[in-house]
Amino acid sequence: MAAYRTTLSHRNYVFQNLGDVLAKASPLRSGDVLAGVAAQSEEERVASQLALSEIPLKDFLKSPLIPYENDEVTRILYDSWDEEAFHTISHLTVGEFREFLLDQKTNHDTIRKISPGLIPEMVAGVSKLMRNQDLISVARKVEVITKFRSTVGKKGHLSVRLQPNHPTDDLKAIMAVILDGLSYGCGDAVIGINPATDSLERMTELQKLLSHLIESLSIPTQSCVLGHVTHQIKAIEGGSPVDLVFQSIAGTQLTNESFGVNAQILQEAQEAALSLKRGEREVMYFETGQGSCLSAQGHWRIDQQTLEARAYGFARVFHPFLINSVVGFIGPEYLYDSKQIIRAGLEDHFCGKLLGLPMGCDVCYTNHAEADQDDMDNLLTLLGVAGCNYFMGVPGADDIMLNYQSTSFHDACYVRDALGLKPSPEFELWLEKMKSENNGLLKAASRLLPKGSP
Amino acid sequence: MSNDWSFLKNFTHARIALGRHGNAVPTKELLNFRLAHSRARDSVWQELDENKITHQAFVIQSECSSKKEFLLNPDKGRKLSQASKEELQKLASRGEPSDCLLVLADGLSAKALHTNANGFVKEFVQEMKMSGLRLGPVLLAKYARVALGDIVAEIFQARSVVMLIGERPGLASSDSLGVYFTYLPKPGKSDSERNCISNIHSRGLSSEGAAKMTSYLVQQALKLKLSGVDLKVEYPSEYTRILPL
Numbered sequence: 001m002a003a004y005r006t007t008l009s010h011r012n013y014v015f016q017n018l019g020d021v022l023a024k025a026s027p028l029r030s031g032d033v034l035a036g037v038a039a040q041s042e043e044e045r046v047a048s049q050l051a052l053s054e055i056p057l058k059d060f061l062k063s064p065l066i067p068y069e070n071d072e073v074t075r076i077l078y079d080s081w082d083e084e085a086f087h088t089i090s091h092l093t094v095g096e097f098r099e100f101l102l103d104q105k106t107n108h109d110t111i112r113k114i115s116p117g118l119i120p121e122m123v124a125g126v127s128k129l130m131r132n133q134d135l136i137s138v139a140r141k142v143e144v145i146t147k148f149r150s151t152v153g154k155k156g157h158l159s160v161r162l163q164p165n166h167p168t169d170d171l172k173a174i175m176a177v178i179l180d181g182l183s184y185g186c187g188d189a190v191i192g193i194n195p196a197t198d199s200l201e202r203m204t205e206l207q208k209l210l211s212h213l214i215e216s217l218s219i220p221t222q223s224c225v226l227g228h229v230t231h232q233i234k235a236i237e238g239g240s241p242v243d244l245v246f247q248s249i250a251g252t253q254l255t256n257e258s259f260g261v262n263a264q265i266l267q268e269a270q271e272a273a274l275s276l277k278r279g280e281r282e283v284m285y286f287e288t289g290q291g292s293c294l295s296a297q298g299h300w301r302i303d304q305q306t307l308e309a310r311a312y313g314f315a316r317v318f319h320p321f322l323i324n325s326v327v328g329f330i331g332p333e334y335l336y337d338s339k340q341i342i343r344a345g346l347e348d349h350f351c352g353k354l355l356g357l358p359m360g361c362d363v364c365y366t367n368h369a370e371a372d373q374d375d376m377d378n379l380l381t382l383l384g385v386a387g388c389n390y391f392m393g394v395p396g397a398d399d400i401m402l403n404y405q406s407t408s409f410h411d412a413c414y415v416r417d418a419l420g421l422k423p424s425p426e427f428e429l430w431l432e433k434m435k436s437e438n439n440g441l442l443k444a445a446s447r448l449l450p451k452g453s454p
Numbered sequence: 455m456s457n458d459w460s461f462l463k464n465f466t467h468a469r470i471a472l473g474r475h476g477n478a479v480p481t482k483e484l485l486n487f488r489l490a491h492s493r494a495r496d497s498v499w500q501e502l503d504e505n506k507i508t509h510q511a512f513v514i515q516s517e518c519s520s521k522k523e524f525l526l527n528p529d530k531g532r533k534l535s536q537a538s539k540e541e542l543q544k545l546a547s548r549g550e551p552s553d554c555l556l557v558l559a560d561g562l563s564a565k566a567l568h569t570n571a572n573g574f575v576k577e578f579v580q581e582m583k584m585s586g587l588r589l590g591p592v593l594l595a596k597y598a599r600v601a602l603g604d605i606v607a608e609i610f611q612a613r614s615v616v617m618l619i620g621e622r623p624g625l626a627s628s629d630s631l632g633v634y635f636t637y638l639p640k641p642g643k644s645d646s647e648r649n650c651i652s653n654i655h656s657r658g659l660s661s662e663g664a665a666k667m668t669s670y671l672v673q674q675a676l677k678l679k680l681s682g683v684d685l686k687v688e689y690p691s692e693y694t695r696i697l698p699l
Contacts (some may be wrong), residue, residue, distance in 0.1 A: 173466035260646030396469020403624030
């Protein structure tokens with residue numbers, strides 16, 4: 001692949017190839033330093049951005065960063081690329097593409113029209129030139145709506161995944177958290193449990209619990225038990241009531257293999273979920289996160305933000321109902337502090353939306369990262385302004401099973417209130433109905449969990 | 455409002471029924487959270503104290519020489535220091551290949567080993583003995599990540615390895631252990647080839663129950679000759695019983 005260069009008054013910077021320019025142009029983060037692909041100096045970073053800004057978008061199509069014959073994700077990205085949709089922007093450089101996206105004339109329709117013509121590397125590239133406010137300005141133009149029992153992603157609405165995880169998957173404990181969360185208006189994106197053990201029996205119990213709750217209270221939402229996808233397929237075969245099928249995915253075949261998945265397994269899972277006729281089209285739920293490819297030693301010396309965008313391109317062909325990056329979960333060796341986590345959260349949301357995905361975000365951090373709840377307030381607010389489809393609702397922001405901090409039921413109330421956002425339309429009606437039935441939810445809670453009988 | 459819902463607290467130690475002022479939590483809850491976070495932060499930085507492990511264990515160290523280096527360089531935490539490697543090679547040459555190796559690792563919480571490893575080791579050693587399986591020497595690894603177990607097990611030519619490791623501290627539990635089990639361990643094994651049992655602490659799985667589960671897992675894996683996502687283990691329910699709150 002051709003070399004790229006930038007000549008500054010005193011120094012000539014040469015970059016081996018497109019992957020090298022992209023990696024060095026990426027805003028500083030510990031994962032790229034760890035991988036040995038980051039710029040060596042602040043000046044080199046900007047020199048890379050100067051070089052990147054002049055690269056024609058067409059160059060991205062010439063030769064894939066990861067060879068087509070070696071990587072299933074690359075094959076899916078290039079095979080699903082829509083030449084006609086690309087035509088409108090085919091004459092632009094990356095720098096001009098930034099200006100095009102920010103232009104007032106470029107709106108939701110324009111972006112949705114070009115979206116199938118974008119490959120993730122172009123989207124990652126343009127994001128690297130952008131300031132945080134650019135990432136917000138462009139992302140908020142795009143509305144990506146998905147539908148199961150509730151409708152998620154409409155402008156003016158903000159949904160929440162209720163995440164009632166428990167260290168031993170105790171059914172009553174999980175039920176208590178769900179009821180508490182519902183009382184704060186959370187749970188309209190999904191009620192999604194990460195099971196503590198990988199037992200098929202327990203997974204099925206959890207699926208039945210959620211399905212029973214949703215049916216008995218007529219909640220316009222959907223359920224998910226986030227075990228391994230092959231377990232979920234087995235559960236479906238065993239007759240378990242599965243709404244959304246979950247899987248963690250990443251931007252390279254090697255990394256997906258380390259998760260024990262590939263496109264064929266995901267397709268089988270999608271077909272299995274659709275066969276239940278609970279959802280019509282969008283039945284998948286994916287989670288991703290910058291750094292996972294390096295962690296799995298499947299990164300091909302590509303920077304972690306570009307790889308993350310590739311995961312979205314991979315996800316796109318499965319029409320997910322929900323997809324979110326778990327941005328600060330992976331730890332300080334990939335995103336060191338709140339500055340890096342906040343930047344990554346905005347990039348991920350922007351890239352996903354540009355590629356036409358119903359992006360949410362798990363705004364979060366671990367206890368070994370340099371971040372705290374004030375930083376999460378910042379990212380939550382910024383992503384709320386950017387039009388993020390959904391956040392996590394974790395009781396008190398403290399996940400007692402996965403041992404990390406996310407956003408709380410209270411945080412969801414705060415961001416909806418501060419930005420004038422409503423729950424999903426069906427869910428909002430349901431909340432009103434429960435309220436009009438003289439606090440029907442509290443009555444249901446007392447019925448489902450009789451007082452004093454843990 | 456908080457009063458009506460407070461009965462839910464009987465069912466879980468999750469932060470529910472907190473009450474609210476506007477959209478925010480009461481001041482007491484705000485500060486409770488900060489206190490828990492401060493403790494978790496402190497436990498990330500706590501060093502492993504080998505004197506707190508009662509079972510005889512051979513101490514080894516990864517390539518890291520400090521906590522900070524360990525936090526920023528996961529790869530170094532997966533490799534053995536040269537000194538430990540040589541010592542282990544000597545030790546391994548004296549023994550016979552084992553069915554299973556148990557490695558106790560500090561991971562992201564040395565405090566978890568200090569608090570919960572002893573009960574696990576006692577029970578697990580007993581279980582191995584009863585099932586007639588040969589357990590290699592117990593190892594205690596400093597600044598260690600999961601994959602270090604693969605390297606260690608290869609030196610001992612062990613058929614499987616149990617990594618008992620300190621998990622990332624959370625707010626409710628800064629002393630939680632996890633088990634990562636691998637059949638035919640060798641460098642380059644991926645996470646999909648491992649089985650995991652997590653949340654071993656005083657408010658999650660008991661050390662003894664987790665040891666029984668692990669022993670059951672080892673026996674199943676050796677019988678079926680595999681581990682990871684393809685090994686679906688249904689544990690006897692008496693092992694997975696929840697500890698009282």
